[in-house]
Amino acid sequence: MNQIIEVIHLKKVFGENTAVRDASFSVKEGICFGLLGPNGAGKSTTMEIVEDIIGASSGEILYNGRPRSASFREEIGIQFQHTSLLNFLSVKETLLSFHKLYQQPEELQVLIERCDLTPILKRRNNQLSGGQLQRLMLALALVNRPRLVFLDEPSTGLDPQSRRNLWDIVRQIKAEGKTIIMTTHSMEEAEYLCDEVAIMDMGSIIAWDTPARLVQAHCKGSSILLPESAFKMSLKSLPFLWTRRDKTIVLETSQVHEGLNTLLNLDIDLTEMAVHTPNLEDVFLCLTGKGLRD
Amino acid sequence: MNFKRMWAMFTARNHEFFRDKAAFGWNFAFPFLIIVGFGLIFGAKEHQQFKIGLFSGETKTLEAGTESTVPLAFQQGKYLQFINFPNQTEGEQKLQHHKIDLLLDSRSPEHRYWINDSSPNGYIAEQIFLASLMKTSEKAADKQLVKGVQIRYIDWLFPGILGMNMMFSALWGVGYVVVRYRKNGALKRLKATPLTPLEYLSAQMLSRIFLIMFTLIVVWIGSDMIFHFQVHGSYATLALIFFLGGLSLCSMGLVLAARGTSEEFTSGILNFISWPMMFLSEVWFSLEGSPAWIQAIAKLFPLTHLLTGARKIMNDGATLVDVRIECLVLVLTTLISLTIAARLFSWNE
Secondary structure, three states: OOEEEEEEEEEEEOOOOEEEEEEEEEEEOOOOOEEEEEOOOHHHHHHHHOOOOOOOOOEEEOOOOOOOOOOOOHHEEEEEEOOOOOOEHHHHHHHHHHOOOOOOOOOOOHHHHHHHHHHHHHOOHHHHHHHHHHHHHHHHOOOOOOEEEEOOOOOOOOOOHHHHHHHHHHHHHHHHHOEEEEEOHHHHHHHHHHOOOEEEEEEEEEEEEOOOHHHHHOOOEHHHHEEHHOOOOHHHOOOOOOEEOEEEEEEEEOOHHHHHHHHHHOOOOOOOOOOEOOHHHHHHHHHHHHOOOO | OOHHHHHHHHHHHHHHHHHHHHHHHHHHHHHHHHHHHHHHOOOOOOOEEEEEEOOOOOOOOOOOOOOOOOOOHHHOOEEEEEEEOHHHHHHHHHHHHHOOOOOEEEEOOOOOEEOOOOOOOHHHHHHHHHHHHOOOOOOOOOOOOOOOOOOOHHHHHHHHHHHHHHHHHHHHHHHHHHHHHHHOOOHHHHHHHOOOHHHHHHHHHHHHHHHHHHHHHHHHHHHHHOOOOOOOOHHHHHHHHHHHHHHHHHHHHHHHHEEEEEEEHHHHHHHHHHHHHHHHHOOOOOOOOOOOOHHEEEEEEEOHHHHHHHHHHHHHOOOOOOOOOHHHHHHHHHHHHHHHHHHHHHOEE
16 A cells, blocks of 8 residues: 655754654555544644644655655645634635635535535634534535545544544545544544554654554453452452452453353352453553653 | 635635624724814814913903903914913913913013923914014015915825825734734644745735725715815826835735734734834824934835825826836835745744
């Protein structure tokens, strides 16, 4: 598969603060690529450098194997996390304005239907709700039929319905063969949408693979959770690694079914049992720690 | 340069301006109110007046000319306004605070008067008063009247007020707005498109000049219905010089807004530029007789050339050829400023 974006030894310094230390990764054409990381990890800065919104201090960005040219902006679409539109324009006028900025724009009606903008076409930008504004921003990112779409925390502030709607649209975009690069704080979103994820911390890429392989590589097994009252025996004799979380006992096991068989043989009541399978969030916390970030 | 993209930005900005009712209304109301205000203040008496305070040594307040010892020639003098005071103390207080220029005891046979020694107007009023006491039988000088059409003060002032409004509209309407767009991220969104800085800045400039010319025409028509301005030159040439002046002022606003995200800092810079320009470009008064270095600084401002050209056309009937230097200066300053602005311009820094 063709590499649409290659980021090579990227570095960005703001005064005395190094936002991106040495980031290298590549994105295959047609996939959804997620850039994850705690606050201040450098992912938004990296995105903006790749988008050509800000310049790098050093390093190289290649688009289709070559440095980005003037046509790059004709071929990309960006949904920024923090941006603004002209307050007194309606949704339709805003779409028309951006439509005229490109040589081969998408048909407006297609965009309007895809992003469900019909009910709000006449509404002014400053009268839109958070979800409506996000849909408009997404429509603007798609107005030029981009090959490459950047989504910077697209679901932040959305209610569950709006978030699911956004995910459906992103999946449709990907199904059309477009490449998506996104940042998100939602591990659920990353697992649902992304084919590959790179985890950034302290300005560097610390892990990069498919979500499934990252889980496999960084999480040893599953956990079986049972209330302490289920055990009529001494916990010390349990053939598991275990920890106590309040009144819940967490048993570590590499194979869930073997663990369950063992528990059944020990005649332990499994009525209130829960099983936790490791996910991307576990990988994220495992790699970036549980300490608070600014 | 892609004109389709420019047009998109031009129409978007125009829509925004016309829908922002507060800003839209103020752009018309402000110059109109100033013109009407000045018209009312200076309408009947178009030149500076000297204010003469009168009091009677007696308790009764006198009307000027009634049982008064004030010379008749002084009472009938041009550009003198007489104000009665109940007593000397009150008159002196007004004199001390430059509220009046001269204070007279209207019943004093010795013609007692008071002036504030630090008041230039007081000195002139004193000279007029003293001259009125002298006999005028001898012909001391040969008086001649200037020939040609008389220009009313309001006719001289009107282009100045229009120019001043254009200046504020151009500098703040372009400079401040661009900085606000940069701060709230609207420019960052545009940077992600193929739009170039030159296209964006040109569209902003043309949009503002369109709005300025529209405002100018509406304010002109409204004011002309009240004051019946005299225009001795061609309206087309006058419109051209205002158009070129507007372009030059807008491009200056773009230079000031080329970078930065602080609205407070931009306000400071805009004030720093606009206030000296207003005072040195002969909006309110002529710089004739002021030091050469002040006149040299005044020539750096596009507003000076705009007003010189406009007044030549309006008051003296100058043709396009007569104002070619002013036009050339305005075109050159526009091109230079626009080039600098496009070079310095940043979408997000």
